[in-house]
Structure formats: structure tokens, C-alpha cells
Amino acid sequence: TAGINASYNNSIGDMPFTGQDGNNPIFALYHAPVSWNLNGYGYQRPDNGKQINFRGGSFDNPLWSVHKNFAETKSDRFITGFNLAYEFTDWFKLSYRLGNDNLLDKRTIFRDIYTGGNPNGYLSFDDVRRNELNSTFAANFNKKIIEDLSFTLVLGQDYNKRTSSNSVIIGSELVLPGIANTNNIKTFDPGYKYDTKRTLFGVFGDLTFNYKNYLFLNLVGRNEWSSTLPTDNRSYFYPGVSTSFIFSDAFDLNKNIINYGKIRVGYSKTARDANPYLIYNTFGQGVFSDGFTTGITFPFNGLAGFTVANTINNPNLKPEFTTEYETGLEMKFLKDRIGFDFTYFQNKNTDGIIPLDISPASGATQTIINSGETKSNGIEILLNTTPIKSRDFKWNVNFNFSKIKSEVVETFPGVDKIFLGGFSGNPAIFAVKGERYGSIIGSAYARNDNGDILVDDDGYPLFEDGKNLGYVEPDWTGGVSTNLNYKGIFLSAQLDVRRGGYIYSGTEELLDFYGVSAKTLHREEDYIFPGINATTGLANDVVVKRNGTWYNGAYPNEEYVYQNNWVKLREVALGYNFKLAGINYVRNIELGLFGRNLALWTKIPHIDPESSAFGTGNAQGASRFNFPSTRTFGMSVKLQF
Secondary structure (H helix, E strand, O other): OEEEEEEEEEEEEEEOOOOOOOOOHHHHHHHOOOOOOHHHHOOEOOOOOOEOOOOOOOOOOHHHHHHHOEEEEEEEEEEEEEEEEEEEEOOEEEEEEEEEEEEEEEEEEEEOOOOOOOOOOEEEEEEEEEEEEEEEEEEEEEEEEEOOEEEEEEEEEEEEEEEEEEEEEEEEEEOOOOOOOHHHEEEEEEEEEEEEEEEEEEEEEEEEEEEOOOEEEEEEEEEEEEOOOOHHHOEEEEEEEEEEEOHHHHOOOOOOOEEEEEEEEEEEEEEEOOOOOOOOOOEEEOEEOOOOOOOEEOOEOOEOOEEEOOEEOOOOOOOEEEEEEEEEEEEEEOOOOEEEEEEEEEEEEEOOEEEEEOOHHHOOOEEEEEOOEEEEEEEEEEEEEEEEEOOOEEEEEEEEEEEEEEEEEEOEOOEOEEEEEEOOOOOEEEEEOOOOOOEEEEEEEOEOOOOOEEEOOOOOEOEEEEEEEEEOOOOEEEEEEEEEEEOOEEEEEEEEEEEOOEEEEHHHHHHHHOOOOHHHHHOOOEEOOOOEEOOOOOEOOOOEEOOHHHHOOOOOHHHHEEEOOEEEEEEEEEEEEEOOOOOOOOOEEEEEEEEEEEEEEEOOOOOOOOOOOOOOOOOOOEEOOOOOOOOEEEEEEEEEO
């Protein structure tokens, strides 16, 4: 047999500015005084074209961000595949697969003249090319050993090659406003082109024994050679073994009561190589800055300049390994009216490949290391029920529950915590030795031995920096979904729950700072902070006003850390399935209405607690003017032929 497949996708995106970018409209909207009429005052002066802005600095009027600045992406993606298989006998087959994924993404960022952070304007063209080639050859054996015992063996090799190219043109000063063209660039910054190449070669084996279709033993092994690791460490092997026993088929059970039962136990080890170019030290474009001027970027006056990169790479880098043990029980009762799937697991991650912050006195700010050890264990439970089932009506209710607890066992010799992400000051997210993975480290109230908050002689609370304000991973997550079907009409809903862990709300902190939160309405009232004077040891009795000075520094990060508990109505859908009489080639038509992210219940003010200021990486647990989840309403039409 042989087959060819191909697909092409073209997408055009008008992307919002997000994160800590001054063009992020959420920043400016949340900062806006309640007295400011956004639509009434406008966003651009008619006499000179300059921005009308209530805040100034690098933060723009949100209407200016929307109408004058943009970030666009235009991408073309080609995915092609070829497969070939030949069955020599009924127990031996050879197969080959070749696939290629090619992406071309053209990104344009335009910030018009008089933009807050770029008063002279800014324009960049970033062309990104990515290509991934996969080649897999496998030999498949499937044969009986004796009457009730058979085996399946797959032996093979695969080849993976990933290349990327990033070519950037940057203009830091424009000639005229409103024109996103290289001819409108007055001052070019040195462009750059960055190419990467990664090759991974592997061989693998997968052997499964099958006894009477109810007892299975699976053995797997894989060896890889990676181009991104040093020569002595680029070959690594990882095995796995698992067994499962379908006892409902092995024993004479009453199928009307227990119609399915399965026990499984497994061990697996997986590995991950490094990103490209983390072994040898490199040079980068020379840049000089004094913190007050725009600085100097080389080449300068025709003179080239390079500097050693700020990251010290690691010529002894090793692959990262994860070892996992898992056991589970799956059962179904009363002809699938009730079923559950229970899993318990333990895993251990060693030699994680991460950047470690180091003293700038070393000539660099980071070095690449193999970190210590992180372990976790947990349970996952799925419960499926069908309370009502008749010829015309069916009602399903499904529950899920997950509880995972991690621990940072070792970090790195001489290091108690490793930076995972966050702000350059307080707070930030760290992996702290002896704690759960991901801790919020920041400023906290200074307290006496009784736990009372200490206050200075001016009536302001005292702080301590570098305190652990809580772990970010949840204690548990869960959910419930339901499905009702009646004669082609269906209604479904999904509810998600999270309990435990902590989140820092930088959004609320800045809302207080700018005086736009509800609590700042009391700024003119007399107030005594409940605490103990650090000098006298007596209760604080100093009267203050909670004005701009107060909110500029009276509260530490601890004040804005909350338990990250929430409940979300994730989705509701209503629809109808039907057939058209006399049109046989249309098997089914489905008309549907749906809504997503419809409701949120939480005690965390102002923010969507699922949002993260630092993306989807390791630095979770901080939110600062993030775009909330989008509430979506829509309709769908599906046809089956």
C-alpha cells in the first residue's frame, strides 16, 4: 500500500499587544481615571497629530494603540506526507513514512510616531521560516508462539531534522506617521539573521506479548543521538515496561454487573535533548547603554563591534530524563451505565536543562546547567455515569478529579532556589529546594514572634524581601460535564474547578497605585493600620491618610497574593441532529449554538485567575494586566456525507 497526503493553511492575524508592553490596551484601560472620557476626548490632537493621553510615559491611550499601532502576522503552512507499506506474509510487514512541515510566517510590528514608548515611531519586519522533516522506517512482526500466546514486535529507526531561520529588519525612527513601509524608515537599526539546525536520529523497539487477549506485557526501548548535545553525551537510551490484565475477560464474572475490569502497571523513562547552541560560547552584537540615552549599537560609524554573550554555555551538557511509575484500575458496571478510571503515578525529573542566574561579576548574567531533581506524585480519577437511558432519551454525567503534589528535591550545588520567571525585582517565581515546584518569592510584612505586623513610627507597615509567599500549583483540580440527548436534541455543559495554590495580582496592586480601585475611595478618611510599633512594642496609633503616598509603598507583595480558587462554567452547547428526507448522500445535519467561558466564580478581584503574566511556561502564579479569557458565543452547522 502507498499513500500521499498534503495540506495547505493560510492565516492572517491582527494581534493585540499583550504582557508588559506599553501598547497593551488593557494596561491603559485599567489605569484610566474614572473621570476620563475615552471616546469624548479622543486619542489624537487635530492640530499636530500628537497623542492625547491621560497617563503619559510609555503607556498609550488604548484607542491610540488600537487605531495607530498594529502587530500583524501572515503565515503559510505546507504539510506533506508519504507512506509506503508492503506485507510480505501475514506476520511480517515493512513500512516507511516521510513527512515534512514547512511554515513561513511574516510578522510586522508598527508603532506610529508619537507612540509613548517610541515617540519617533518604530517598524520591524520579522520573517520566520521553520521546517521539520520526519522519516521513519519500521519492521512489524506479528506471530503466534503457541495457541493462546502471541507477540507483536516493531523495530525501527527514525530521523528528525528541524531548521529555522529568523530574518529581521528594524527601523527605530520613521519619516512620516501612518506609513508601514521600509521607505518610510529614517533610522535603521542593524538587522540580523538567526539560523538554527537540530538533528535527532533514533532507533527503537516495541515488543508486546498477548495471552488470550486479556493479559498483556509491553517492553519498549529507544536510543537517540542528538546534535544539540556534546559528543560524549549525545547518545542516550530510555526504556519502558508495562503490563495490563483484563480480569473481566479472564474470570467468569456476571457481565450484567461488571462488564469490564482492567488493572495496569507501568514504568517508563523519557529523555529530552537541549535547544540548539547551548554548548559553546558565542558572540553577540555589541551594544553600549548608560541608562539615560539611547546608547550605541554596533556597527557604529562603520566600526564593527561584538561582545561575549551574556549566557555562559555548557560544554558538558547532558540530556534531561523523566522517570515515571504508574498503576491504574479501570472498571465499567451495569452495561456501561457506571464506569471509573483511577490512576496513581510517581515521576522524577533529573538533569533539567535550564538557565541559572549568576553574578554579573563573572562577565555574564546566566549559565546553562543540568539542574538537580524534582519529583511529583498524584492521582487522577474519571467517573462516567448514565443515570437515565431509554430509547429516546439519554443523560450522561461525567466527573474528573486530579491531585498532584511536587517537590524540588535538589537544585544545584550551592544554590537554594532557581529563577523560573517573573519580574526583575519583586515578586518572581522560583524553584525552591524543599518546596513544591513554583514558589512566589517577594516582599512580605515584617512580623514579631507573635505574628503581629510591625509598623514604623510614621504608621506604615515594615517589609521583608525574599519571602516565600506561597506555591503556585493547585492542591487539586476537577470538573463535571453533562450531556442530555432527546430525539436528536442535545444539551451539554462543562464546569471546571480549581482549589489551592496561590497567585499574585499585580493588576490589583497597580489599580491601587493609580487610585482607580474601589478601596481607594476612602483616601481622605483617617486610618490606623493594625500593627505593632517596632520601636515601642505598643499597638500602632498613628493616624494616616490612604492617599497616593500610601498606595505608593505601604503594602508588600503579600497583600496582593490570593489563594487561587475558582469555578468556571467552561462551555454550554445546544443543538439538533436531523436528516433531510429524500437526500441520501447527506447522512446527518447538526445545527448548534454554543458559549464558552460563560461565568467565573472566585474571590480574587479584578482578574481572570487562569491568566498568566508570563505565558504558558514555568513562571505561573502571577497576573498583571493580562488579557482575560475570551467569552465566546457562536453557532455551528455540520454536515456528514
